[in-house]
Every structure is written in C-alpha cells, then in structure tokens.
Amino acid sequence: MGKVRVRPETGRLYFDFHLQGVRCREHSALPDTHTNRRRMEKALERIEADIAAGTFDYGTTFPGSKRAQAFDKARGPAISATNRIRRSDLPRFGDFSRQWALERSVEWRHSYAIAVESILKIHLLPAFEDLSLDQIDRAHVMDFRRKLAELVHKPGRRGGVLSPATINRVIGILHMVMAEAALRHGVENPCLEIRRLKLQRTDIRPFTLEEINRILGAVRPDYRPYLTFRFFTGVRSAEASGLKWRYVDFERNLVMIRETFQDGRTEYTKTDGSQRDLQISGPVLEALCAMRPDGYETNPAAFADTYVFPTRAGRPVDTTNFVYRVWKPLLERLAIPYRRPYEMRHTCATLWLAAGEAPEWIARQLGHTTTEMLFRTYSRYVPNLIRRDGTAFDRMIAGALHGGVTSHDPAKGAT
Secondary structure, eight states: OOEEEEOTTTOEEEEEEEETTEEEEEEEEEESOHHHHHHHHHHHHHHHHHHHHTOOOHHHHSTTOHHHHHHHHHHOHHHHHHHSOOGGGSOBHHHHHHHHHHHHGGGSOHHHHHHHHHHIIIIIHHHHTTSBGGGOOHHHHHHHHHHHHHOBOOTTOTTSBOOHHHHHHHHHHHHHHHHHHHHHHOOOOTTTTOOOOOOOOOOOOOOOHHHHHHHHHHSOGGGHHHHHHHHHHOOOHHHHHTOBGGGEETTTTEEEEOEEEETTEEEEOSSGGGOEEEEOOHHHHHHHHHHOOTTTTTOGGGGTTSBSSBOTTSSBOOHHHHIIIIIHHHHHHHTOOOOOTTHHHHHHHHHHHHTTOOHHHHHHHHTOSSSHHHHHHHTTHHHHHHOOSSHHHHHHHHHHHTTSOOOEETTTEEO
16 A cells, blocks of 8 residues: 655655555655645545556656656557546646635635635736646746736836735745646646745834824824724734724733734634734723723623724724725825834834843734744844944953953943
C-alpha cells in the first residue's frame, strides 16, 4: 500500500507507491501540513484504484517524470494510446477554478471568499478561462504577470498601476488553483518556480498627540467615542465595528475581541491570534460609558447582542461610508495630511512604546502572536519616543576610553 511521506531535508511531501513490482517515488512542492497530506492521500487513493483496475497512466498522472517513459514503453503504444487522457479531455480553467473556489469556500472567511471571487472574475478568468489545464505553462504565467504589472487601474483609483502586493495575490490564487489541478489531473503547476515580486517598504505615519486632540475636538459628537476607542486600543476597523456589549467587561476593565463586522456581516476574527482581551485605559472607559444605551446599567444582558458603536441608523459602522463621509472630510477641514484609519492602530502602538510598556504586552494588545512584527514595524519610532537611542552605549564607551571600563548598577546609576 502506498504512502504519503515527507522529505526531511526539504519538508516537502511525496508519493511512495509500487507499480508492477517497482517502487516509485514522485515528489511534490507541497509543504507538510495536515491539509496538504489529506489532499495527497486522496490523490494516492485514486492512483492505487487506477493501478488495481489496470487503467493507470503514469505519463498522464506525472507528466515529465523519468519513470513515465519507461512504464509507457513497457506497456506498449496500443495500451498507452488507449488509456492516456487526451489534452482536450482535461477541464478548462474556467470550469475547474469555479469548482475549486466553491469547494474551498467552506474553509475561508466571507471577506476572503469575496476577494478570491473578485480576483478570478477580474484577472484570472479573462486570461485563462478557455484554456485546458495542461495548456497553461510557465510562459503563459510569466506573460500574464507582465501584463498585470502594466495594467492601469480605472480612473480615480489610487496608485495608477497594480501594486506588487496585488500582483502577488493574483498569482497566489492561480498557484492554488493549479496546485489542486496537479493533484487531481497530474498536470504540472506552472507557478512553482515563479518568485513573488519584491514589496517596497511603506512607512507608517502615526498621528501626534496634538493631532489626536484636534481630531477628537472637531469630529461629530456621535463619532467621538468611536475614534477615542480606536486611537487608544489599536483595534482594526472590522474589530471596532463588530464589537458587541457582551464583550465589554466593566468590572475587570476588559474588552474582548471575538468578532468582526465586514462586508455587511459579522464573522470570526482575522486569525486565531486576533482573539484577545484588551486592557482599557481611562479615555477608553469614558468612551464606552458614553455609548451605553439607556437601561444598560439595570439590565446589561438585554443589550448583549447590541453593537457598541452603532450609526444613527442603528447599524455597525461601515468602514467605506465612514472614510468618505466622516474621516476624510474631517482631516481636510483640519488641514491634517490624509492617513488611512488604520494609522490609528499604528498611533496607539507608538504611544504604548512611548509610555514604556513591555513589548510583549503591546504585541498581545495588538493581536500579534510574537513581538517580531512589533519591532519590524515600529523600530524607527522607538528611539525617538522613549529616548533609548544608543546614548547609554556612547556613555559606556566614552568611560572605557577615558578612564577605564564603567559598570552600571540599576540602583546607583553608572559608576
């Protein structure tokens, strides 16, 4: 009986089975994950079923394999021609990709499923829809990527051309579709050796405390608690919009991030790591108290499923509507350079760093599983904000060069 195994040196999975008394190993580019193992195990079941039925075609299942020629030659041209799948019999990319998206959608958040559908509709289907799966080769993909890089957004879209990050996402979806095609139909995945485009580093632009005060002083009163909450908790837009009163614990001064609201629906947070408990500060507590509906103090359970920051219509804040009707006009009126609302999250992180909070605590508050992203994103702000900018090291070296090595006692200071 065949097995799905992993190469220790690469961490990649491969098929290990016997055909006509010969042990065959065919390697894949898939990393060793539970999902990939299940997919390859199902593919191996089909392979062994075909072997038992005498209909297995090595060349069709593993095109380009060195063993394919040997087995086809041994079987003879008549058998090979009878059992080989003709190119025209393979599914078209359009039909296969739609079926793939339908099957995989149960694994995805709604917002991600919408993004995949959009990429298929706008980019992939116009380019590959009528091609059979084995007609899509590396040359097709490389030319497609070149055209994406030259593609200009519709008038009015920011940036003009597609960004490297967007192009990487498009090619990433194509890679996922063709990886499934490789498992089901034995075609080569033309995306395997195509590198991701290098992303340019974008600098964050947090607001200053003076700008925060101006914004909170000028914003519409019904949005002031919402902005206060976002400036001083660092939550994402969808997390703030999806917050319900059941997740606010006034006794312990905690806000529990458990759900998000995006694209008109409430769902699970972005990742498991985004599930977290926030310790709220004084300004945030005041903002939450200001938003408590009438009757909350006497019967909070009645408002458990009510959103904390509803609009005048009683619905959660819609991010797009907020940006164009509240946020952007507000910054223009105050003559503050425009930043995305997401910069409120960066602002909170830099303020925590300025206050000297522990990086591990800040990472947990932001929903990061490690401090790596914290230091990578905010490192340039740490020296400017908390004055740990290398001057202590300069003093130590100066002491060593002009009078001997100094020591440092936290209780007594430098000696």
